[in-house]
Amino acid sequence: MSKYKFFVAGTDTDVGKTFVSVGLLAAAQAKKMSCYGLKPVAAGCESNGEGLRNEDALKLMQSSSVKLSYQQVNPIVLEQPIAPHVAAKIEGKKLSAARIVGFCRGTMLHKADFVILEGAGGWRVPLNNRETMAEIPKQLSLPVILVVGLKLGCINHALLSVEAILKDGLEIAGWVANQIDPDMQASEQSIETLTLAINAPLIGIVPFIQGSSAASVAQHLQIDKIL
Numbered sequence: 001m002s003k004y005k006f007f008v009a010g011t012d013t014d015v016g017k018t019f020v021s022v023g024l025l026a027a028a029q030a031k032k033m034s035c036y037g038l039k040p041v042a043a044g045c046e047s048n049g050e051g052l053r054n055e056d057a058l059k060l061m062q063s064s065s066v067k068l069s070y071q072q073v074n075p076i077v078l079e080q081p082i083a084p085h086v087a088a089k090i091e092g093k094k095l096s097a098a099r100i101v102g103f104c105r106g107t108m109l110h111k112a113d114f115v116i117l118e119g120a121g122g123w124r125v126p127l128n129n130r131e132t133m134a135e136i137p138k139q140l141s142l143p144v145i146l147v148v149g150l151k152l153g154c155i156n157h158a159l160l161s162v163e164a165i166l167k168d169g170l171e172i173a174g175w176v177a178n179q180i181d182p183d184m185q186a187s188e189q190s191i192e193t194l195t196l197a198i199n200a201p202l203i204g205i206v207p208f209i210q211g212s213s214a215a216s217v218a219q220h221l222q223i224d225k226i227l
Contacts, residue, residue, distance in 0.1 A: 002108065002115045004227060006173055007137035008145050009165070011157040013121045015149025016178040018056040020206065021118045022063040023217030024145070029065055030218060033113035036064035039074045040100050040136060041120045041127070044081030052077045056118065063214045066112045075103040084133075085126040095127040097135035104140060117142065122157075123164050134168050143173035145203070145226065150190060151181040158194055173226045174203040182208040201225040 008024070010017040021037050028035040037060035045052035050070075057074035061067075076095065078087035088095045104117060117136065119125075125133045137144060144165050148158045158175075165172055175198055177191050184190075195202050204221035 002111055003113045005108070005115045005140075005142055006117070006145050006226070007140070007142040007170075008116050008118045008147060009123050009133075009137070009161065010119065010147045011122060011149060011154060011161045013125075014180070015147050016180055016206070017118050017147050018059055019217060020145075020147045020176050020178055020204075020221075021116055022059050022214040023204075023206070023221050024116055024223060025060070025063040025065075025114070026214035026218035027221045027223045028114035029063075030215075031223070034065050035112050035114035035116075036060075036066040036068055036110070037073070038104060038107060038115070038117045039120075040104055040117060041076040041078070041084050041095070041133070042074050043078040043084045043087045043120060045077050045079050052079055060118065066110060068107065068110065072107040072110075075107075076100060083125060084120055085128055088128075095131075097127055097131045097139060100127070100136055101139045104136065116145070123161050134164070137170055138168055141170075143171040143226075145173055146175040146198075146200075148175055148177050148194065149180040150177055150184055150187050152184065155190055155193055155197075159197060162198055172198065172200040174201045176203055176221065177205045179206060179208040 008021050025035050039057040042054035045054045080087040203225045206220045
């Protein structure tokens with residue numbers, strides 16, 4: 001069995017889940033830990049001659065020390081860059097938590113010291129008319145790393161996400177403040193407010209970095225706090 005397993009969730013879409021995830025994988029490798037990342041559901045894919053591929057899933061593969069096939073990393077591939085349940089309906093596919101969890105369990109038989117599963121969108125993004133993305137970490141009993149995209153409104157998004165995660169019976173292992181808006185005013189005060197409100201360690205404040213590498217993101221993360 002893998003020693004450490006986490007689900008990486010975001011307070012919204014485009015808050016830097018993959019950005020932080022590759023940094024977490026790089027931080028794990030810096031500690032000589034074997035690791036890999038999974039992206040069970042990805043909406044927004046392009047064909048590269050070998051089939052549909054998602055940019056975020058490919059980044060996770062590049063940052064993993066344990067090499068898996070693309071299908072193992074990203075079993076549910078949706079072409080349209082929209083909400084997964086909408087993309088699935090357009091493409092004539094059906095999403096179910098049980099099927100996705102089954103894929104994840106199969107892949108997670110591959111042992112590693114550090115494993116992360118990255119969600120799609122926010123905590124309550126629908127998979128179908130009855131289930132949301134939250135069912136995946138719930139059924140796998142994974143502690144959550146919450147990525148907070150620092151922008152106007154982030155305090156409300158973060159606190160609602162925390163409330164939902166705890167209501168679903170899961171532990172928040174830690175959270176990351178990701179500076180996605182370089183012009184945001186009072187970002188330090190927002191981080192201070194969230195630090196007081198979230199009963200979980202702040203494992204990193206990632207500044208706005210364009211064209212950054214996984215290693216440069218890892219420098220801003222303290223994964224000892226979740227190990």
